[in-house]
Amino acid sequence: GAVVSQHPSRVICKSGTSVKIECRSLDFQATTMFWYRQFPKQSLMLMATSNEGSKATYEQGVEKDKFLINHASLTLSTLTVTSAHPEDSSFYICSARVTAGGRHEQFFGPGTRLTVL
Amino acid sequence: GEDVEQSLFLSVREGDSSVINCTYTDSSSTYLYWYKQEPGAGLQLLTYIFSNMDMKQDQRLTVLLNKKDKHLSLRIADTQTGDSAIYFCAESIGNYGQNFVFGPGTRLSVLP
Numbered sequence: 001g002a003v004v005s006q007h008p009s010r011v012i013c014k015s016g017t018s019v020k021i022e023c024r025s026l027d028f029q030a031t032t033m034f035w036y037r038q039f040p041k042q043s044l045m046l047m048a049t050s051n052e053g054s055k056a057t058y059e060q061g062v063e064k065d066k067f068l069i070n071h072a073s074l075t076l077s078t079l080t081v082t083s084a085h086p087e088d089s090s091f092y093i094c095s096a097r098v099t100a101g102g103r104h105e106q107f108f109g110p111g112t113r114l115t116v117l
Numbered sequence: 118g119e120d121v122e123q124s125l126f127l128s129v130r131e132g133d134s135s136v137i138n139c140t141y142t143d144s145s146s147t148y149l150y151w152y153k154q155e156p157g158a159g160l161q162l163l164t165y166i167f168s169n170m171d172m173k174q175d176q177r178l179t180v181l182l183n184k185k186d187k188h189l190s191l192r193i194a195d196t197q198t199g200d201s202a203i204y205f206c207a208e209s210i211g212n213y214g215q216n217f218v219f220g221p222g223t224r225l226s227v228l229p
Contacts, residue, residue, distance in 0.1 A: 006159075034217075043205065043221040044160075093159050104148070104209055106217055108160040 002028045004096050006109035013084055014117055021079045021112045023094030029074035030096035034106065035067075038091040050077045084116045121220035123206055128226045135193040137223045139206030142187060146208040149182060151191045154203045154222070163191070163204075193225075201227045 003026040013019050023033055031052045036044040048069050049057045056069035066088075068080040081088050091113050095106040120142045129135045141149070146168050152160040166173045166180045166189070173180045179192040193200055206220040 004159075044219045046217075049216075095160075105162070105165075107162070108152075110159040111157075113157070 002107040004107045004109040006112050010113045012115045019081045023077045025075045025096040032097040033077040034095045035079050036093045086116045089116045123220040123223045126224050129196050130228050135196045137191045137204050139189040141208045143210050148209045149189050150207040152205040196227050198227045
């Protein structure tokens with residue numbers, strides 16, 4: 001199957017700093033990528049849909065100025081958590097969508113664990 | 118709106134079969150998926166079923182779909198300790214099935 005990578009896998013930062021997380025599709029091109037957030041022992045929460053070459057579409061309740069998304073190429077989307085605070089600590093997972101034979105599939109990255117002190 | 122529900126916990130003994138259940142509300146779902154998440158890791162696609170199918174079998178995995186009741190199940194035969202993980206049910210929705218809605222996940226514990 002298709003491979004999606006995320007970098008970094010773990011990051012610890014001080015409150016007030018900004019953190020950038022990269023999501024890459026390694027062996028395919030993805031016009032659409034998704035960013036999810038997962039709280040401990042909870043399900044995935046879709047934050048935003050990232051479309052290559054255009055602005056991201058944010059889900060209700062997600063601050064677009066807080067979580068900046070850039071999808072500059074067909075293989076890379078970035079999520080920047082600006083002025084991070086402890087409540088932003090979470091597991092962030094990206095996925096890339098592939099469409100084949102009329103079926104959509106999402107391939108997930110391994111996730112990035114963010115800890116804000 | 119769309120909603121996907123699952124029981125949160127399941128414990129089975131090694132060698133037994135596990136059955137994880139899921140219900141969904143959107144009758145226009147095109148595909149339904151099962152994902153596995155091991156501790157500290159991302160999601161791994163296990164299997165999927167097209168909405169006009171009743172059953173799909175893939176080695177130890179059997180997926181049953183009751184579209185009338187909007188009920189999906191995943192059966193794992195001969196469950197092993199390596200199967201311990203969180204299992205997420207997901208449906209694809211939207212005009213082209215392009216968006217996914219995930220259930221809360223079922224934490225499967227396999228006891229020796």
